[in-house]
Amino acid sequence: MRPQLTQRIIPALIGICLLFTTGLVAQDSSNVSLIGKVDDLWQGYGPVIIIGDLTYIGMGDEIRIVDISDLPNLEIIGTFAPPDSIDFWSTVLEVSGNILYAGFGRARSEESGGIAVFDISDPHNPEFVQAILISEFGADYIHFIDDNIYLSGLNYGYNRTLYYSPEIYVYGLEEINNFQLAPVTLNMPSIGFTEDHIITVVEQLNGNHESVWISNLSGEGEQVHWGAEYYSKYIKPFGNYALSITESELHILDISNLPEFEVLMRIEQNRLGYDNEVFIIGNLAYIINGWGIKVLDTSNPENPEIVSEYEFWVGADTHTDISGDIGCVMGSKSGPNYFDLSNS
Numbered sequence: 395m396r397p398q399l400t401q402r403i404i405p406a407l408i409g410i411c412l413l414f415t416t417g418l419v420a421q422d423s424s425n426v427s428l429i430g431k432v433d434d435l436w437q438g439y440g441p442v443i444i445i446g447d448l449t450y451i452g453m454g455d456e457i458r459i460v461d462i463s464d465l466p467n468l469e470i471i472g473t474f475a476p477p478d479s480i481d482f483w484s485t486v487l488e489v490s491g492n493i494l495y496a497g498f499g500r501a502r503s504e505e506s507g508g509i510a511v512f513d514i515s516d517p518h519n520p521e522f523v524q525a526i527l528i529s530e531f532g533a534d535y536i537h538f539i540d541d542n543i544y545l546s547g548l549n550y551g552y553n554r555t556l557y558y559s560p561e562i563y564v565y566g567l568e569e570i571n572n573f574q575l576a577p578v579t580l581n582m583p584s585i586g587f588t589e590d591h592i593i594t595v596v597e598q599l600n601g602n603h604e605s606v607w608i609s610n611l612s613g614e615g616e617q618v619h620w621g622a623e624y625y626s627k628y629i630k631p632f633g634n635y636a637l638s639i640t641e642s643e644l645h646i647l648d649i650s651n652l653p654e655f656e657v658l659m660r661i662e663q664n665r666l667g668y669d670n671e672v673f674i675i676g677n678l679a680y681i682i683n684g685w686g687i688k689v690l691d692t693s694n695p696e697n698p699e700i701v702s703e704y705e706f707w708v709g710a711d712t713h714t715d716i717s718g719d720i721g722c723v724m725g726s727k728s729g730p731n732y733f734d735l736s737n738s
């Protein structure tokens with residue numbers, strides 16, 4: 395995952411600029427259907443999360459609430475944010491129970507990032523609870539394991555011009571700990587969680603190869619070298635396996651015996667690149683980026699098959715969420731796009 399910067403329009407312009415596309419249905423042979431979108435001048439992109447009939451969308455220094463109960467008719471019904479005293483710029487959203495966690499931070503900034511906490515017991519009117527600030531930090535991923543919140547991101551204090559330090563902050567009920575995931579790296583690391591391990595892929599400082607760091611949930615672990623031919627941009631564990639994405643290939647890894655692992659299968663693909671997000675639902679892996687949606691059948695991990703594809707262009711740095719049969723994709727060139735995945 396990676397820090398994202400977004401822009402916003404002041405709420406007064408929403409009513410003028412919002413253009414709803416009604417009766418929108420588009421489909422190709424892949425059986426993935428575009429069923430609704432918001433074509434306004436959002437001028438940016440941000441993290442999204444679907445909770446019931448609502449979508450929460452981070453737009454810079456505020457979070458918007460979109461009602462999706464009557465697709466394809468969409469309606470922005472509210473906005474919320476931390477107090478003005480907190481320099482908030484949303485980069486990742488996650489929900490656990492009635493609590494929404496909003497990671498925030500600004501790339502190459504001396505200002506603090508961190509995590510803002512909101513109570514969404516009344517989902518139409520979230521209440522700010524607290525913000526935990528971390529100096530020189532940009533959050534990019536939130537993961538829940540038991541009673542702990544794993545907040546991963548980059549610390550920009552090492553060298554603001556070139557190198558970033560990937561770190562994880564662990565928030566428990568009793569204490570807060572933090573540890574460095576790997577040596578300072580040039581590019582954003584790819585991070586994946588299993589029940590017991592953290593898998594971190596980083597590019598070494600000389601840029602000639604990448605390394606994998608396999609650690610337990612306390613950060614203790616070891617380095618595994620993958621070699622110069624392998625450049626993973628995204629890794630997503632599922633059960634005893636993991637899906638890894640390079641610039642041009644999908645890889646299925648056997649991770650049943652960490653820290654050792656095996657590449658089971660490589661599938662050449664066009665238009666993968668950096669900005670991927672993956673959701674594993676049953677035996678299907680939904681691979682989504684600014685170029686479109688690929689649906690991979692992983693029921694036989696040694697022989698996975700792409701069963702559906704839908705091509706579209708919403709711009710780089712996409713943010714995505716899937717809830718049930720509905721997927722929301724938002725990128726730098728588009729407001730939120732909603733897809734029906736039920737027939738994929």
